[in-house]
Amino acid sequence: MIQALFVLFAALAVGAAINVVVQKHVLYSALSLIVLLVAMSGLFILLEADFLAVINIIVYAGAIMVLFVFVIMLLNLPEDEDGTDRLRWLKFVGIPMGLFLLFMVLATLWQTGADNAATTQMPGTPQAIGQALFTDYLLPFEVTSLLILIALMGAVVFAKREL
Amino acid sequence: MIPLNWFLILSAVLFLIGVLGFFIKRNIIALLLSVEIMLNAVNLTFVAFSSRIHQISGQIFVFFVLVVAAAEAAVGLALIIAMFRNRETLNVDRSNLLKW
Numbered sequence: 001m002i003q004a005l006f007v008l009f010a011a012l013a014v015g016a017a018i019n020v021v022v023q024k025h026v027l028y029s030a031l032s033l034i035v036l037l038v039a040m041s042g043l044f045i046l047l048e049a050d051f052l053a054v055i056n057i058i059v060y061a062g063a064i065m066v067l068f069v070f071v072i073m074l075l076n077l078p079e080d081e082d083g084t085d086r087l088r089w090l091k092f093v094g095i096p097m098g099l100f101l102l103f104m105v106l107a108t109l110w111q112t113g114a115d116n117a118a119t120t121q122m123p124g125t126p127q128a129i130g131q132a133l134f135t136d137y138l139l140p141f142e143v144t145s146l147l148i149l150i151a152l153m154g155a156v157v158f159a160k161r162e163l
Numbered sequence: 164m165i166p167l168n169w170f171l172i173l174s175a176v177l178f179l180i181g182v183l184g185f186f187i188k189r190n191i192i193a194l195l196l197s198v199e200i201m202l203n204a205v206n207l208t209f210v211a212f213s214s215r216i217h218q219i220s221g222q223i224f225v226f227f228v229l230v231v232a233a234a235e236a237a238v239g240l241a242l243i244i245a246m247f248r249n250r251e252t253l254n255v256d257r258s259n260l261l262k263w
Contacts, residue, residue, distance in 0.1 A: 040207065151235075
């Protein structure tokens with residue numbers, strides 16, 4: 001049953017990721033990425049990381065992707081122009097090499113021991129995450145707020161008229 | 164119980180799709196979306212290991228990755244708007260002023 005759910009979410013994730021890459025218009029790519037995020041949240045729930053699953057939907061699909069879709073619609077883009085000359089040979093070189101890399105990684109990962117560990121002792125509840133975040137990881141958490149502040153100022157500066 | 168390497172293989176496949184998209188797409192927003200795919204693949208690895216070795220740290224790192232992704236999207240999209248305003252295109256091959 002759990003394996004069937006994993007296969008379902010994994011197929012959804014891989015299909016959505018492929019759709020992001022092959023889609024010609026960026027808006028469809030962005031919408032497909034939202035499907036990928038939902039599948040990713042399902043996988044997080046299978047791994048008993050409940051809080052991250054919810055946060056993934058709220059922050060990623062709800063905030064970041066809305067920003068993307070907003071900018072795409074604001075700019076009123078033309079169709080994707082992928083067919084330029086340098087791409088012709090790049091595809092013939094790049095895709096076989098990418099598949100080769102994929103094969104090597106899969107061969108290595110397949111050999112790693114399939115450990116069947118017991119049930120999780122520490123599920124990712126908000127309590128467990130909050131306790132770790134505000135004790136052991138307090139300094140990185142505070143630095144994060146500084147990062148957000150700098151990103152905010154940078155966005156304002158870049159979006160100004162005279163750049 | 165799902166074996167750990169199923170998650171690792173799924174994560175590797177997603178990461179490689181992201182890398183492939185980063186190399187074959189020319190629209191700069193599509194490049195940012197490919198980067199998001201790669202970040203999600205890495206998140207999946209973090210959570211899988213965190214759940215398997217019973218350490219909460221992996222999930223905390225996913226939290227930080229989310230924050231960095233949000234900051235990256237904000238700054239990146241502001242840059243994209245500035246680029247579109249100056250050049251009227253989003254094709255990365257067209258912005259070749261610093262290329263030889």
